[in-house]
Amino acid sequence: MKKLINKPDDVVTEELQGIEAAHPDLVRVFYDPHYIVRADAPVQGKVALVSGGGSGHEPMHGGFVGVGMLDAACPGQVFTSPTPDQMEAATKAVNGGAGVVHIVKNYTGDVMNFEMAADLCRAEGIDVESVLVDDDVAVQDSLYTAGRRGVGTTVLLEKIAGAAAEERRSLKEVADIAREVNANGRSMGMALTSCTVPAAGKPTFEIGDDEIEIGIGIHGEPGRERTKLKPAAEIVEIMATAVVDDVPFKQGDQVLAFVNGMGGTPLIELYVVYNEVAKFLKGRGVTIARNLIGSYITSLEMAGCSITLLKLSDELIRLWDAPVKTPGLRWGV
Amino acid sequence: MKKLINKPDDVVTEELQGIEAAHPDLVRVFYDPHYIVRADAPVQGKVALVSGGGSGHEPMHGGFVGVGMLDAACPGQVFTSPTPDQMEAATKAVNGGAGVVHIVKNYTGDVMNFEMAADLCRAEGIDVESVLVDDDVAVQDSLYTAGRRGVGTTVLLEKIAGAAAEERRSLKEVADIAREVNANGRSMGMALTSCTVPAAGKPTFEIGDDEIEIGIGIHGEPGRERTKLKPAAEIVEIMATAVVDDVPFKQGDQVLAFVNGMGGTPLIELYVVYNEVAKFLKGRGVTIARNLIGSYITSLEMAGCSITLLKLSDELIRLWDAPVKTPGLRWGV
Numbered sequence: 246m247k248k249l250i251n252k253p254d255d256v257v258t259e260e261l262q263g264i265e266a267a268h269p270d271l272v273r274v275f276y277d278p279h280y281i282v283r284a285d286a287p288v289q290g291k292v293a294l295v296s297g298g299g300s301g302h303e304p305m306h307g308g309f310v311g312v313g314m315l316d317a318a319c320p321g322q323v324f325t326s327p328t329p330d331q332m333e334a335a336t337k338a339v340n341g342g343a344g345v346v347h348i349v350k351n352y353t354g355d356v357m358n359f360e361m362a363a364d365l366c367r368a369e370g371i372d373v374e375s376v377l378v379d380d381d382v383a384v385q386d387s388l389y390t391a392g393r394r395g396v397g398t399t400v401l402l403e404k405i406a407g408a409a410a411e412e413r414r415s416l417k418e419v420a421d422i423a424r425e426v427n428a429n430g431r432s433m434g435m436a437l438t439s440c441t442v443p444a445a446g447k448p449t450f451e452i453g454d455d456e457i458e459i460g461i462g463i464h465g466e467p468g469r470e471r472t473k474l475k476p477a478a479e480i481v482e483i484m485a486t487a488v489v490d491d492v493p494f495k496q497g498d499q500v501l502a503f504v505n506g507m508g509g510t511p512l513i514e515l516y517v518v519y520n521e522v523a524k525f526l527k528g529r530g531v532t533i534a535r536n537l538i539g540s541y542i543t544s545l546e547m548a549g550c551s552i553t554l555l556k557l558s559d560e561l562i563r564l565w566d567a568p569v570k571t572p573g574l575r576w577g578v
Numbered sequence: 579m580k581k582l583i584n585k586p587d588d589v590v591t592e593e594l595q596g597i598e599a600a601h602p603d604l605v606r607v608f609y610d611p612h613y614i615v616r617a618d619a620p621v622q623g624k625v626a627l628v629s630g631g632g633s634g635h636e637p638m639h640g641g642f643v644g645v646g647m648l649d650a651a652c653p654g655q656v657f658t659s660p661t662p663d664q665m666e667a668a669t670k671a672v673n674g675g676a677g678v679v680h681i682v683k684n685y686t687g688d689v690m691n692f693e694m695a696a697d698l699c700r701a702e703g704i705d706v707e708s709v710l711v712d713d714d715v716a717v718q719d720s721l722y723t724a725g726r727r728g729v730g731t732t733v734l735l736e737k738i739a740g741a742a743a744e745e746r747r748s749l750k751e752v753a754d755i756a757r758e759v760n761a762n763g764r765s766m767g768m769a770l771t772s773c774t775v776p777a778a779g780k781p782t783f784e785i786g787d788d789e790i791e792i793g794i795g796i797h798g799e800p801g802r803e804r805t806k807l808k809p810a811a812e813i814v815e816i817m818a819t820a821v822v823d824d825v826p827f828k829q830g831d832q833v834l835a836f837v838n839g840m841g842g843t844p845l846i847e848l849y850v851v852y853n854e855v856a857k858f859l860k861g862r863g864v865t866i867a868r869n870l871i872g873s874y875i876t877s878l879e880m881a882g883c884s885i886t887l888l889k890l891s892d893e894l895i896r897l898w899d900a901p902v903k904t905p906g907l908r909w910g911v
Binding site for chain 2 (some may be wrong): 249437546
């Protein structure tokens with residue numbers, strides 16, 4: 246295992262120390278338990294957004310804490326759910342009196358722990374709404390999930406719901422917008438190589454020199470199909486067809502097209518993939534109104550990509566375009 | 579070789595098509611010969627900045643075309659210098675009558691071709707100033723270079739000189755600021771794995787499962803030392819010492835610290851590295867006034883990182899903070 250780390254057990258703490266050292270203008274970091282809040286938290290009168298999940302998906306979620314996106318993120322150990330006490334502490338730290346939305350990717354551990362934390366917070370008088378993200382069309386149930394997994398749509402949802410909260414919308418309105426994003430977003434991923442969890446020290450799965458895994462999860466969970474390497478055009482055809490047919494996206498729809506790198510794939514390849522996605526959607530009569538290209542929800546050093554499409558209303562476009570200032574996503578300010 | 583591409587020969591053209599499809603608000607792309615210009619080029623009365631080099635280092639340079647940074651970029655084939663006709667066409671396309679600065683990384687092919695292009699442009703009445711970037715402290719001469727290689731400082735230089743040009747400074751002033759950045763910036767890189775040039779189809783170099791290469795170039799050129807894998811703290815100590823002692827950076831200096839990923843290294847590791855850089859500089863009494871963390875000058879899918887330090891004046895800080903809106907770097911707008 247070759248990684249730029251010190252001790253495997255210290256990776257998450259040292260990463261947080263790096264974030265704290267790099268972005269004191271944007272975030273504050275707490276270590277007992279681990280959580281990250283925006284620098285000016287709590288913002289009085291604003292609905293607060295809290296997310297979290299296992300580490301190893303950076304910049305998600307810690308890199309999305311800041312103005313216009315998350316109020317707090319709870320990083321678990323690598324590929325391990327954060328604990329209810331992290332979520333409770335983060336929720337209390339960012340509660341500005343207008344309620345808190347928990348954004349929960351659909352993995353069994355995350356769901357269970359966020360439910361427990363929500364109960365604890367409600368018992369202390371904090372209004373909490375939970376929003377589940379389950380946008381991965383690849384498989385129905387999976388290694389860590391009953392139902393569909395939560396993947397790329399999470400990034401878009403955190404941005405859009407964050408903008409709604411910034412406008413001082415009510416708790417119910419922010420949660421409803423977040424649920425609308427989840428309902429209209431679909432994703433599918435693929436991998437060329439495995440990832441290696443630092444504490445495990447060996448690849449999560451084996452894959453041949455000429456093989457790819459289509460429909461993979463963000464923890465290296467099995468997907469739909471292990472197949473021989475194909476040209477980017479064919480890979481995009483398979484993934485985009487599954488995504489487009491699921492909502493379904495129809496001729497005349499406007500979408501946000503998000504081509505995401507899994508951590509070990511360089512940008513030059515993501516642009517080749519984006520080019521194929523643009524051609525594919527043109528053929529279906531679907532218009533790309535907005536896009537995002539880069540590594541935003543990763544699986545450590547896994548090589549591969551995912552494609553997320555989100556059907557856009559004018560309102561969602563407006564919220565997407567609103568200013569955001571976080572370590573991982575920034576525009577307009 | 580596993581990559582998300584179609585035919586190896588089409589990678590650069592298809593990547594450019596992807597950029598064109600994704601960012602029509604920011605850039606325009608030309609194909610015969612290949613170059614990218616900002617959407618509103620030429621900007622009358624503004625000094626124009628043109629850079630370029632082999633592809634495979636994305637987002638550099640094409641991802642840095644836009645308001646506040648480059649006016650044009652000339653992408654060669656992967657790890658291959660662009661041709662003088664690309665540079666000439668790009669220079670003419672962005673010339674707004676106030677002169678053009680060529681930003682040239684110190685590789686023999688780039689230097690020769692940019693010189694030829696500058697001569698051609700001058701013969702047609704365009705004022706051209708050339709600025710050489712040679713910031714890599716690892717080795718004196720190298721596989722493709724007489725003298726030091728141009729690496730990470732290029733990104734910072736293009737941002738800062740771009741801001742100066744946006745303020746309508748004169749050709750000489752913009753070129754002088756660019757040279758000041760090069761004089762005060764130093765870098766060193768390392769790799770955990772090789773990159774693979776698509777047309778070659780096999781790794782550029784062999785490296786053991788427990789080995790790293792310290793001082794590597796951005797094309798996989800040999801560095802200072804092939805050694806066993808070390809903890810991040812030790813790797814940073816070696817690289818940062820070489821960088822700090824070279825300017826030299828002194829106690830009380832303010833710097834921009836740039837931790838760059840080589841393409842295959844995930845962000846979680848870059849933050850672990852940044853944490854070590856911050857501790858190292860604190861020990862030397864050097865203050866990090868600004869930072870940049872992410873994969874901005876890459877070597878295809880190579881795993882590894884580089885550290886660049888730039889000594890900052892108040893003026894350089896002001897220009898760094900100025901708005902920029904490009905596919906690869908954006909803030910303030």
